[in-house]
Amino acid sequence: KNEVEQSPQNLTAQEGEFITINCSYSVGISALHWLQQHPGGGIVSLFMLSSGKKKHGRLIATINIQEKHSSLHITASHPRDSAVYICAVLPIMNYGGSQGNLIFGKGTKLSVKP
Amino acid sequence: GAVVSQHPSWVICKSGTSVKIECRSLDFQATTMFWYRQFPKQSLMLMATSNEGSKATYEQGVEKDKFLINHASLTLSTLTVTSAHPEDSSFYICSASLDYYGYTFGSGTRLTVV
Numbered sequence: 001k002n003e004v005e006q007s008p009q010n011l012t013a014q015e016g017e018f019i020t021i022n023c024s025y026s027v028g029i030s031a032l033h034w035l036q037q038h039p040g041g042g043i044v045s046l047f048m049l050s051s052g053k054k055k056h057g058r059l060i061a062t063i064n065i066q067e068k069h070s071s072l073h074i075t076a077s078h079p080r081d082s083a084v085y086i087c088a089v090l091p092i093m094n095y096g097g098s099q100g101n102l103i104f105g106k107g108t109k110l111s112v113k114p
Numbered sequence: 115g116a117v118v119s120q121h122p123s124w125v126i127c128k129s130g131t132s133v134k135i136e137c138r139s140l141d142f143q144a145t146t147m148f149w150y151r152q153f154p155k156q157s158l159m160l161m162a163t164s165n166e167g168s169k170a171t172y173e174q175g176v177e178k179d180k181f182l183i184n185h186a187s188l189t190l191s192t193l194t195v196t197s198a199h200p201e202d203s204s205f206y207i208c209s210a211s212l213d214y215y216g217y218t219f220g221s222g223t224r225l226t227v228v
Contacts, residue, residue, distance in 0.1 A: 033217065035219070040123075040221070040222075041152075041205050041207070041221065041222035041224060042219070042220075042221035042222055043207060043209075043219035043220075043221075043222070044219070045216075045217060045218060045219065048216055048217075086157070086158070088158075101148075101160060101163070102148075102158075102160075102209075102217070104157040104158045104159075105157060106155075106156065106157045107157060
């Protein structure tokens, strides 16, 4: 079983729809990252969370440390949001993680149709 | 913001030759750089962690003689794929640690070995 699980694997939406991508993890973490990978491959860091909620434009990320779960929401989705969204966690030291070794989910491929 | 410039974006090489991939931190000093590879539809897999001025730490199963990593300065880390073979064809991406929790990623290099 992967330590970081994302759902759904693939998501197709119509422009304007509200989108939710989920991430569950099984290790204790210091922080959780949401990343965006465009078709060309480059990766952009969207959020880093250790508690609560963060908002940037149309993107909202939440995390529940007790439940080991995070969600990424996109409001008023647009075709330019089409990308792979990756959840990555930074394990805390006493869970066997080394400083800096992110554990990545497999990603959620989002396609937003006009 | 902190930017990591990765070159080349893509490269095609003949089997048996070597390829060098560079990652430069443009406006900050990258004490630690991470190198990942990504196969199609798979998550990023950490290959090695490099710290400026010291030998890289390779993940289990990664051949250190095949994937040479040099981090000679605080702004430059290089990955050299030596004696490349078609099975080395993959997407390689670097990431710099900004602090304990934050990361910035390069744009990636797609390597095709023919």
